[in-house]
Amino acid sequence: MTLRKVNISILIVAVVxxxxxIHHNFLSLSDFLRRELSDPSPLGLQPIDxxxxxxxxxxDERNDQEIPVVIAASDxxxxxxxxxxxxxxxxxxxxxxxxIVTLNDTVDHLRMWLRSPPLKNIxxxxxxxxxxxxxxxxxxxxxxxxxxxxxxxxxxxxxxFVPHAEKVIYVDDDVIVQDDIVELYNNPLKxxxxxxxxxxCDSTSSKVAVxxxxxxxxxxxxxxxxxxTIRKLAMKANTCSFNPGVFVAxxxxxxxxxxxxxxxxxxxxxxxxxxxxxxxxxSITTPPLLIVFYKQHSSIDPMWNVRHLxxxxxKRYSPQFVxxxxxxxxxxxxKPWGRTASYAEVWEKWYVPDPAGKFNLIRRHSEAYEAK
Ligand SMILES: *[C@@H]1O[C@H](CO)[C@@H](O)[C@H](O)[C@H]1NC(C)=O
Ligand SMILES: *[C@@H]1O[C@H](CO)[C@@H](O)[C@H](O)[C@H]1NC(C)=O
Ligand SMILES: *[C@@H]1O[C@H](CO)[C@@H](O)[C@H](O)[C@H]1NC(C)=O
Numbered sequence: 533m534t535l536r537k538v539n540i541s542i543l544i545v546a547v548v549x550x551x552x553x554i555h556h557n558f559l560s561l562s563d564f565l566r567r568e569l570s571d572p573s574p575l576g577l578q579p580i581d582x583x584x585x586x587x588x589x590x591x592d593e594r595n596d597q598e599i600p601v602v603i604a605a606s607d608x609x610x611x612x613x614x615x616x617x618x619x620x621x622x623x624x625x626x627x628x629x630x631x632i633v634t635l636n637d638t639v640d641h642l643r644m645w646l647r648s649p650p651l652k653n654i655x656x657x658x659x660x661x662x663x664x665x666x667x668x669x670x671x672x673x674x675x676x677x678x679x680x681x682x683x684x685x686x687x688x689x690x691x692x693f694v695p696h697a698e699k700v701i702y703v704d705d706d707v708i709v710q711d712d713i714v715e716l717y718n719n720p721l722k723x724x725x726x727x728x729x730x731x732x733c734d735s736t737s738s739k740v741a742v743x744x745x746x747x748x749x750x751x752x753x754x755x756x757x758x759x760x761t762i763r764k765l766a767m768k769a770n771t772c773s774f775n776p777g778v779f780v781a782x783x784x785x786x787x788x789x790x791x792x793x794x795x796x797x798x799x800x801x802x803x804x805x806x807x808x809x810x811x812x813x814x815s816i817t818t819p820p821l822l823i824v825f826y827k828q829h830s831s832i833d834p835m836w837n838v839r840h841l842x843x844x845x846x847k848r849y850s851p852q853f854v855x856x857x858x859x860x861x862x863x864x865x866x867k868p869w870g871r872t873a874s875y876a877e878v879w880e881k882w883y884v885p886d887p888a889g890k891f892n893l894i895r896r897h898s899e900a901y902e903a904k
Contacts, residue, residue: 733772
């Protein structure tokens with residue numbers, strides 16, 4: 533055997549190995565591409581970042597099961613979402629992953645804030661919501677374009693944000709959680725139900741709040757029963773409404789029932805026929821949910837949505853009750869970061885100041901207020 537023949541054999545072996553390596557890499561690359569592409573993202577949603585590696589100490593202490601919590605974070609009230617997430621994180625031993633839905637120009641600010649020391653171990657994923665999905669489904673008065681809040685509709689699109697989870701929690705940005713969120717997560721859903729909400733009538737909150745509130749707790753407070761389309765649904769007008777600011781969802785059932793598509797149908801119909809009641813605060817997110825989930829939802833413990841803390845500047849609950857609440861919800865006009873909030877001191881315990889200095893609490897005694 534000549535030297536040249538040996539060289540050729542070595543060369544052939546080398547080429548074969550080289551090809552095998554290339555082939556293998558190519559396979560895993562195509563696997564990878566397939567995985568990336570198979571993620572359904574009908575909204576053109578971009579997961580922007582994800583911090584999967586919690587420090588080992590925390591990972592050991594915290595239970596393995598992931599608890600997905602979806603929250604919408606808009607720039608002008610980012611401090612709300614921050615305080616809500618901090619309260620959830622500090623009060624749980626579970627492995628909570630936040631799916632934060634926001635508009636693209638808020639991403640950098642949010643990410644910077646989440647790097648603050650008290651928040652830096654929070655696991656999260658930022659998702660960019662494209663308001664164009666709402667075109668034709670929401671009537672935007674050009675005079676009041678600024679008042680239109682696309683992110684309030686994020687909750688209609690839950691399966692696009694967390695496509696692989698079966699059960700998820702959605703919370704508004706004006707809440708504080710005072711107990712382990714696992715308890716809310718474990719709230720059972722009846723077979724065939726895609727979500728569980730806190731009803732407005734039998735809740736502890738409404739017993740205090742209902743006085744003088746008119747029809748705010750019935751379907752008739754949200755929907756225009758003079759319209760044929762609404763009457764044809766044969767939903768009882770005095771049916772108790774529910775609060776969609778805190779809920780637990782079964783996304784398997786949500787997808788089976790095409791809940792998102794049903795909600796979009798009612799949004800689009802409202803643009804043409806004006807089906808929502810105009811007598812009250814004029815919520816445009818609650819009515820479609822009331823229709824789609826009419827007699828088709830489970831309940832959550834009222835202590836997991838103690839609400840109306842923002843309906844007036846006065847204090848309606850005793851300090852003992854506020855302390856016992858598992859979740860406090862400042863729905864209404866008086867937000868806990870605003871000037872005339874009630875129970876602001878409870879909320880402030882969970883607030884982490886904005887490192888960018890853009891979001892400031894407006895307090896009666898603060899210099900910011902005095903200067904105005
Ligand atoms: C954010 O999205 C809007 C609409 O999709 C687009 O016009 C704008 O350029 C985007 N901004 C950034 C900073 O990416
Ligand atoms: C969610 O719904 C599916 C389909 O009805 C059901 O099989 C499953 O058990 C439900 N999961 C939970 C956690 O309720
Ligand atoms: C949901 O949509 C799919 C596909 O469009 C359809 O086959 C199915 O019947 C729908 N289910 C319900 C409950 O409307």
